[in-house]
Amino acid sequence: MLPAPLLDGLDGPLGTLVETSAAALETTSESVAKALVDHEVHVLVITLPTGASQAIRMFAQAAIAAGVTVVNATPEKLARDEDLRRRFADAGAVLLGDDLRSHVGATTLHTTLIELLISRGLVPTSTYQLNVGGNTDFLNLADAGRSASKFDSKANALRAAGLTDVAGTAGPTGYIGHLADTKVCFANIKATSVLGSELEIDVKLTVEDSPNAAGVIANAVRAGQTAVDRGLSGSVDDASALLFKSPPHGLPESEARASFLDFAS
Known part of the structure; x- marks a missing residue:
């Protein structure tokens, strides 16, 4: 080295x-x-x-x-x-x-679901993606001054998936030491469908972070x-x-x- x-x-x-x-x-x-x-x-x-x-x-x-x-x-x-x-x-x-x-991570899961809804004619109205983990990456991201660019990056990914003018947030939200290299994502998407009917998706993704x-x-x-x-x-x-x-x-x-x-x- x-x-x-x-x-x-x-x-x-x-x-x-x-x-x-x-x-x-x-x-x-x-x-x-x-x-x-x-x-x-x-x-x-x-x-x-x-x-x-x-x-x-x-x-x-x-x-x-x-x-x-x-x-x-x-x-x-x-x-x-x-x-x-x-x-x-x-x-x-x-x-x-x-x-x-990541190979299959929070952003890929989130943006794929958004694309699916839009492709079926639904209109997303709000969304969030909350991520927690216990490795040194999440420890670093627990500092708001260090994590700002990560939130900006994930927002760009959501816009590329088709979200514009939709209330939402996505990014690292906590360091939990005992999780070690496990990352847990909680994602939520709300959308409206035909005749004003409503749809809501809640998903949880758990992955080993580094090899991903x-x-x-x-x-x-x-x-x-x-x-x-x-x-x-x-x-x-x-x-x-x-x-x-x-x-x-x-x-x-x-x-x-x-x-x-x-x-x-």
Whole structure:
């Protein structure tokens, strides 16, 4: 393992749990770019804690300097940043993001149900998605200053699914230590149907949180390298809507899947 500048990586609750390496206090962003070149890195996956804006953007800048493709698994606004997209394109590198979806997680379940209702002619009127867990991700997200970008990212996913002007919220709502790496999602959707009749869906999803992202990360890395092999650079929309909660151009689940399969074929 190689050290990197700490910056704001351990701000908030994580600072009480993780011991900082002395080397991390002495290294620079230039050394990160050099390490990417020296180790012939093709794709850099950023999985830093949510809210570590300075550290996440430092890695993005290092990747640009090294001409390395980035998969931004965090909610930090990278792929949605027009200037960063242009700079990655100029560097001949791909930028995929933002905020990695889990294989079958709260956002995928929630947006799929919304798409189903809309496809059947129902009109959603309100919704919520409440998530609790016991790993260090949820501990970090218990800090309102760190979790703000996560709520923004999930709101983008709901809008891409077809929700506009609907009362609702979605995001992490609690740290429960004994849950460890278990994540529990409670989702609710209310909608109106024909003749003003009402429908309400309540679902509970329980998953082992960390492994739920493994397959998606693998697909994102493959997509990033495939895009480079095809001579693409900057943001690649066709590969992003299925893999991320908050890509530059979101799509409903079925359309995102079709777009990704077209890209992969």
